[in-house]
Amino acid sequence: MRLKASRFFCRPDIIAAPRHSCESRNPARQGRPPAQVRSRIYEPPARQGINVLRNKADAARGFTLLEVLAALAVATFALAALWKALSQGIIVTEGLPDRVLARWVAHNRIVLRQATGQWPETRAYTGSEKMAGRTWRWEEQVRATNEPRLRRLTVKVGKDPEAPSLITLEGFIRRPQQP
Numbered sequence: 058m059r060l061k062a063s064r065f066f067c068r069p070d071i072i073a074a075p076r077h078s079c080e081s082r083n084p085a086r087q088g089r090p091p092a093q094v095r096s097r098i099y100e101p102p103a104r105q106g107i108n109v110l111r112n113k114a115d116a117a118r119g120f121t122l123l124e125v126l127a128a129l130a131v132a133t134f135a136l137a138a139l140w141k142a143l144s145q146g147i148i149v150t151e152g153l154p155d156r157v158l159a160r161w162v163a164h165n166r167i168v169l170r171q172a173t174g175q176w177p178e179t180r181a182y183t184g185s186e187k188m189a190g191r192t193w194r195w196e197e198q199v200r201a202t203n204e205p206r207l208r209r210l211t212v213k214v215g216k217d218p219e220a221p222s223l224i225t226l227e228g229f230i231r232r233p234q235q236p
Contacts, residue, residue, distance in 0.1 A: 152223075159214040159223040162186050162193045166212045167228035170197075174233045177208060183218075194218050199230075206232045 120128075165186070170177065182197040198211040208230045213222035 155216070156223050158189050158191070159193060160226065162188055162195060163212040163214045163224055163226035166195055166197060166214075167210055167226060170210055170230055171228070176232050177210075177230065179208065191216070196222070202229070208232075 165188075177199045179199050179201050182199070184195055186193050186195060194215050194217060196213045198213075200209045200211070202209050210228045210230055211225065212228075213225045215222040
């Protein structure tokens with residue numbers, strides 16, 4: 058295989074170029090014997106590559122203890138953050154069915170108030186409702202608004218009367234028309 062001579066290097070085993078073509082292009086190589094020119098221009102394939110160690114100090118250096126400890130600290134903080142995110146995701150996923158059912162109970166209470174067409178008094182109401190095989194405790198708070206024909210209804214739903222509510226839903230009730 059015959060290739061053109063390059064102006065940056067000459068490889069005698071591949072390039073069959075006259076000796077003067079290598080020497081004439083680089084003035085630093087002129088006047089040297091061919092062996093010196095060849096050793097400076099050509100590196101054997103075993104020493105070529107990006108991760109070439111140039112001296113023995115580079116080969117023996119490695120990482121210091123401080124660098125290893127810093128890397129371990131960073132990895133520890135990253136794993137702790139990942140662990141916390143995963144555990145929060147599990148907690149949210151476990152409570153999702155309960156919050157969905159509690160929202161349905163609260164929505165049913167507001168729709169029931171709106172469908173009956175009664176004008177409720179401004180006070181708190183409490184009760185329970187069965188849904189999905191469980192008993193849900195609800196608390197309704199009816200309050201007046203700036204508009205005299207509207208009442209604000211806030212419904213809180215939880216599993217137990219002592220436990221905090223799982224969901225809070227608000228709605229409005231319009232005063233029925235007088236005939």
